[in-house]
Amino acid sequence: MTSVEKILTRVSANYWQGLNTADRYWRSLRLDVPVIPATIKNSDLSAADTDFDVLICGGTLGILLASALQSRGRSVCLLERGVLRGREQEWNISRCELMTFVAMGLLTEEELERAIVTQYNPARVGFHGGYELWVRDVLNIGVDPVYLLETLKQKFLGLGGKLIENIAFNGAEISADGVTVSAGELQIKCRLLIDAMGHFSPIARQARNGEKPQGVCLVVGSCAGGFPHNETGDLIYSFTNIMHKCQYFWEAFPARGGRTTYLFTYVDAESDRFSLEFLMSEYFRLLPQYQGVELDNIDFKRFLFGFFPAYRNSPLQLPWDRVLAVGDSSGSQSPVSFGGFGAMVRHLRRLTAGIGEALEIDALRKQDLALLQPYQPNISVTWLFQRTMSVKLDAKPNPNQINDLMSGVFQTMDKLGDEVLKPFLQDVVQFSSLSKTLPLVNPRLVLPLIPQLGVNPFIDWLGHYANLGLYSGLYPLGKSCAPLLEKLPPKQRYYYHRLLESWFYGSGSDFDNY
Ligand SMILES: Cc1cc2nc3c(=O)[nH]c(=O)nc-3n(C[C@H](O)[C@H](O)[C@H](O)COP(=O)(O)OP(=O)(O)OC[C@H]3O[C@@H](n4cnc5c(N)ncnc54)[C@H](O)[C@@H]3O)c2cc1C
Incomplete structure (x- = not known):
């Protein structure tokens, strides 16, 4: 033993x-x-009358979206291979993000307070032989997943949502007019299939094709x-x-x-x-x-x-009509975060509104749905951070290299103040913060990384950084055109809304809204 x-x-x-x-x-x-599952197939047959607007497979984060969509008048079925129940260990999140549930009418203030089971302050950030700082109110709330998921489940059922437990998703056939999902002995027909089956989802694995x-x-x-x-x-x-x-x-x-x-x-x-x-x-x-x-x-x-x-290719845009990935299966959080619950909460309002609009106007082709999981430069820039915090198997770096770099970066951000530090710690990178921080970081900490990582990650990063700046500028511009663009026909208006959201979230501007 x-x-x-x-x-x-x-x-x-x-x-x-x-x-x-x-x-x-x-x-x-x-x-x-890798074994590549073949769970999604295209079919020439008609799905005929659909049973639901949306079928969500996977109940952990799936119930968040299921209850939000059902509360907005959609007919939703949630399929979970086990029993829909939250894990025992709390999810950590910041209070401002958590208020999304109240703002969306999914929890009352009392229910939200009951879901919060721990709260602490302050929290430390520190590195071996280097800098140490303390922050308040960042990821300092512990939410009870059991209570949260049970409360949302009861809301969902009370609103007429259909929950199927202990039956696994087996596969789906996509037709021009709907999706037929096989689960055990069941055949469920829906207009849109949502994959919320986590990192090892068969749909995501098929789409990633063994990558x-x-x-x-x-x-x-x-x-x-x-x-x-x-x-x-x-x-x-x-x-x-x-x-x-x-x-x-x-x-x-x-x-x-x-x-x-x-x-x-x-x-x-x-x-x-x-x-x-x-x-x-x-x-x-x-x-x-x-x-x-x-x-x-x-x-x-x-x-x-x-x-x-x-995966660099994230968020995942699925190559089929009528199928959308959310939560961990979509890879929508940054590669340096393990806050997948937090990421889903941050995007819940956007996803709910976007899916609702897609259903309304039947914008369910793959190119329409790809706009609901758009490229986000504020996530892509963090790939370089992931690389600088990891060591290749054949590399021989200075043993304290990562600590020194982290120390230097956080010391600079701390000097620049909470408006720079706090979004970063909550997995939101913004152009202005990054632009203020980088020139102040000692080049002696960064230059040794170039031979180790190669120049490509830096060139790649520069592209995402430029896009981050571009998105930060495009969002206010796009918003100022609203009086004109809101009058567009429904399909074009759908595209306008998705573009605006991609600039808003992709530039980390959503953080300023909390
Ligand atoms: C140690 C640890 C600590 C964490 N701490 C935090 C934290 O503090 N804050 C935070 O924000 N996040 C945290 N996370 C991340 C968070 O738990 C995940 O992001 C979240 O659970 C992802 O939910 P999901 O529904 O996308 O995927 P999963 O949690 O993987 O759930 C997938 C669901 O799909 C179901 N399913 C799978 N296959 C099928 C099938 N074939 N048919 C039907 N259903 C199926 C599963 O049963 C499951 O219910 C932590 C994770 C770990 C491991």
């Missing part, structure tokens, strides 16, 4: 099994020839009691140099029933990368030093682990 197995099984054998399953997926991603992710974030951790201090948190913290060809980062915060601590790192999907079990053993080795407590004195309640594949 390995030391990791011993610690995990002491709480429950399920955690050890879960870690092995996650490791099997991670190993397969690195080593196996390997260009970046992966590995994360392991726990919620536990027995820590001497549990009032503040860490958003990102490091106290070691590069080791095992990666930089370890830590996150910690007060949680329901104890303190959550995560160890995470950014890697590529090369075959020689280590397993999640190894990362978990590193977590147990370093946790006492991180939190100042002996391992034997920590009272583990639950363990967490996972990995997030990130």
Whole structure:
């Protein structure tokens, strides 16, 4: 029995099994020839009368969109292969983002307060041998996924939504007039199929055609009691140099029933990368030093682990009519974030309005739906950040290189103030903040990266940076044309709205709206 197995099984054998399953997926991603599912097929037959406007497959984040669309008069069916229930571990988010639920009429203020189970301040950002800063009100709210999803589910059912549990999506045939979905013995006909089946969705895997992710974030951790201090948190913290060809980062915060601590790192999907079990053993080795407590004195309640594949080709635009991806399957959050719930909440209003309008005017061809998952330069610029925080297997960088760079960048952002720092920490990159920060970062921290990363990522980045500037300028311009463009015929108006949204979100301007 390995030391990791011993610690995990002491709480429950399920955690050890879960870690092995996650490791099997991670190993397969690195080593196996990908099996490409053939779940979506085009068909010449008519779907005849459709049962629903929308069928959403996958209930975790799917229920957010399902309840929003149903509340706006759409007929929605939600298909979940298990039981629709939130996970035990809280989702961390900022309050301003969470208010979306109230603004959209999905939760009352009382329900929102009940969903919030933890709240802390302040949070630290710090790097080994370098700079340390503290922020308030950033990702400091813990939401109870069980309560949130159950409340939304009851709303959805109360509004007449149809929920099918314990039946998995098997495949779908796309016709000119609808989609016929097979799930177990069922055949469900809808006008639009939404894939919310997460990172390993068969639809997303088919669309990606066996492509390997260009970046992966590995994360392991726990919620536990027995820590001497549990009032503040860490958003990102490091106290070691590069080791095992990666930089370890830590996150910690007060949680329901104890303190959550995560160890995470950014890697590529090369075959020689280590397993999640190894990362978990590193977590147990370093946790006492991180939190100042002996391992034997920590009272583990639950363990967490996972990995997030990130693809440059994101958000994913599906190559079929009448199918749209949302949540993790769409890859709509940045490659440096593991806040997929937060990303979905930020885009919920946009997706709800856009899908509603697409259904209204029957704009359901692939090119119409692609506009609902548009290119976002503010996400694409973060690819360079992902690269600078990861180490190639054959590279020999200065052991504190990543810490020095992070330290320099955060010190500069801290000097520039909250309006620069806070959006960045909440996964929103804006042109003005980036333009103020970069000239002030010491070039001695950046130049050594060029031979290591090559010039291409920098050239690529410059293109996204220029687009970020362009989008920031286009949004106010596009908005000022509203009196004229709102009079366009419905189809053109749909395109105008989607363009405006892509400039708004793609430039990170949505952050200023909170
Ligand atoms: C350790 C860890 C910590 C995290 N912390 C945070 C955080 O603090 N804040 C935050 O914003 N995010 C956080 N996240 C990310 C967040 O949990 C995910 O982004 C979110 O769960 C994604 O939801 P999803 O519905 O897109 O995918 P998933 O969570 O993968 O859910 C997919 C759903 O689809 C269902 N499904 C799959 N296949 C089928 C099928 N064939 N038929 C029908 N249904 C199917 C599954 O049962 C599941 O319910 C964290 C993730 C991890 C692993």
